[in-house]
Amino acid sequence: METVELAAGIFHLRGGSNMGLVVREGKGLLIDTGLDKDSGRRALRVIDELGVTLEGVILTHAHADHFGGAQAIQRRREVTVYAPSLEAAMMEHPLIEPLFLFGGAAPIGDLRHKFTLAKPCRVDQVIEPGPLQVGPFETTIISLPGHAPNQVGVAVGDVLFCADAVFPAATLQKHKVIFCFDLDEMLATLDRLHELEYAIFAPGHGPAYAGGEEIVSICAANRERLEEIRECVRAALTVPQETPALVQAVSDHFGLGLATATAYLLTRTTVLAALSSLERSGLVHPLVEENRLRWRLS
Ligand SMILES: [Zn+2]
CATH class of the missing domain: 1.10.10 (Arc Repressor Mutant, subunit A)
Structure with missing residues (x-):
């Protein structure tokens, strides 16, 4: 895992799925937890190396690769976990993810691995868009639906951790068909995202983007891909x-x-x-x- 300091005390922990870490007054705030107990432990190691106490975890959406490490963290630390409604229900009952992928029936074995069936975690506080104070951290929760039903981003200072609202060029290149729950909502989120006035956008996969040209161009590439998929279906x-x-x-x-x-x-x-x-x-x-x-x- 690579630790990149995006701004003073604001880190992007880059791996298969990225996490965010904000450090202030001897406390730490984690945004997402990665896929499993290994990623959870890696996050705790970074927190320990920085010599801070974990105050809270904000989970952006209920995909296994973003919240699967939360249980391991809860078992090791006294920490308050925050998540948006609906996503929170899926984190507490992770069977919902493979269940909806399998059309509502009992999921087959192939869907019961950790990439689609995470360990459950306890959500202590359901969050809504708007200001959220977590200990010494002043954050703003921003609604970013489309990729997941009630996905949120977390803004701290000039940095917006924008979850899977936008995928990097490498993912567009490799996977082509990006995961989408509501295509219209994802397009609307992409249109809003690059208009938000943050200096840095730190997504759940791939590198961070500077506000302005960089975020505008990756949002446009994501939009084009979604429109190409929709046009392909129509054609x-x-x-x-x-x-x-x-x-x-x-x-x-x-x-x-x-x-x-x-x-x-x-x-x-x-x-x-x-x-x-x-x-x-x-x-x-x-x-x-x-x-x-x-x-x-x-
Ligand atoms: Zn996701």
Whole structure:
């Protein structure tokens, strides 16, 4: 894990999933915890090396790679954990994530690994957008929905920890189809994000971006990708199609080689988000005939 000081006492702990750490008056505030007990322990090691006491943990959203390390931290430290509503329910009942990926049924074994089924954690305080004081830390919670239903960012001073509102160029390049719960909300969040007046934007994956040109350009790249996915789904509907044909069309378009049920089901969620968006715009509607649900252009 690489520790980067973004501003005085504000650190970006970079790994598979990034964490944020703010240090002040001998106390520490952690933003997200990484995937598992190893990432939780790594965060505690940094906190110990800085010689501060962990005061609080703010969790941005209920994806396993962001809150999976929280249980290990709670077992080792007396700490207050904060999370937004709905996301908090999923952190306390992590089965919800693989359950929704599997269409609401008991998830298959492939979805029961730590990347989609985290260890549960206790959320002490549900947070809302607006100012949040945690010990000596004055933070602002900012709503950033779309990637997850009630994802939030955490602003401290001139730095906004913006979770998975925006993905780095490396992820766009490698994974192509970024995970999305509500495509319209994610687009709206991208449009708002670069207009927020922070000097530094520190996301959950990849490097931090300077306000201005840097954040504008990565937000534009994310927007373009989401629009390309939605357009790909629309273009595949020259004849009515079932969802699996659309997952295949999108995967083929981006040259993906989906190799696991989890990879397939994550991609399917983004395709379904594109269908929701098209349906909301009146461009597509579901058609059930011959016991098949197909999507048809309106
Ligand atoms: Zn996420």
